[in-house]
Amino acid sequence: MVHRMRLRTLLTALLVAPGLMAVTAGTSAAAPAATACSSIQRFNPASFPAVPRINNRYLPWTPGMHFVVDGFVTGDDGLRHPHRIETTVTDLTKVINGVRTLVAFDVDIQDGVVAESELFFQGQATDGMVWNIGEYPEEYDGGVLAGAPSTWMTGIAGAKGGIGMLARPVLGTPAYSQGVASSVGFDDCAVVFATGQHTCVPVRCYDNVLVTDEWAPRDPAGGHQRKFYAPGVGVIRIAAVGGVSPEVAQLTRVTRLCGSSLGRIRQVAIAQDVRGYQVSPNVYGKTPRVQRTLTAC
DSSP, rough: OOOOSSSSSOSSSSOTTOOOOSSSEEEEEOOOOOOOOSSOOOGGGSOOOOOOOEEEEEEOOOOTTEEEEEEEEOOOTTTTEEEEEEEEEEEEEETTTEEEEEEEEEEEOOOOOOOHHHHHHEEEESSOOOEEEEEEEEEEETTEEEEEOOEEESSSSOOOOOEOOOOOOOOOOOEEEEEEEGGGGGEEEEEEEEEEEEEEEOOEEEEEEEEEEOOOOOGGGGHHHHHHHHTTTEEEEEEEESSSEEEEEEEEEEEEOOOHHHHHHHHHHHHHHHHHHHTTTTTTGGOOEEEOOSSOO
16 A cells, blocks of 8 residues: 555654654664665566566555555644545556556545545566556546646656565665656655564554655655555555654555455546546556456455
């Protein structure tokens, strides 16, 4: 779940909200400076399997899994506004730059209204590294589609895929790129910040939690973001550190969807894929349509 920097506000000292613990147990590193990063390795389409499978310990994407993350953002008015992200791992795939990727579907709800609906595409290389390969986020204003200006796809308009999760995340690993798409101003970095953590969210408490620190070098005022990953689950907490409009969020529900429940979301995702050829003809329109090639249950 959320694979790239979604809550782009944050960093100087960990913002502690009710139930949000600072990193104390386990091993941690000093907060990195908001500087540019470099990829651990180059994106190589030949290193991905023909059938996408993402079973990374800290970012397992099993088709049918559905995650709900709830939190709030502090607005310019000084008030806390509720924010929810619902993520579904679909049984759809899409070929991007020669790689058949797994399709995930996000719905971003702000103050009870859909602000963004996104298809994002990831793949796991044979070495266990999970890659961010593309994003098609539709933006909404008052319930009306306002476009998808942040769309990027690896291999199109100079966009480059980046790392969503290391195969073996350990402290001391160099900071890595999560993807670069200069045409839309996307250039996010991450580094392993802490390992062996214990943290609790409404779903349950988790041990051996991995914490990453993320930032956007082109947006130093945006601060950083800490993501907490539980083994076998994925993201369970997002912590705001600095930034002008701090956001925090935590996992409140995780379920497995099958049959008609998954089918309804699949149809919405397919409809968005079809719409993308009109909304983003010069980027998204250059990719093949999504296909249902995986089995969820």
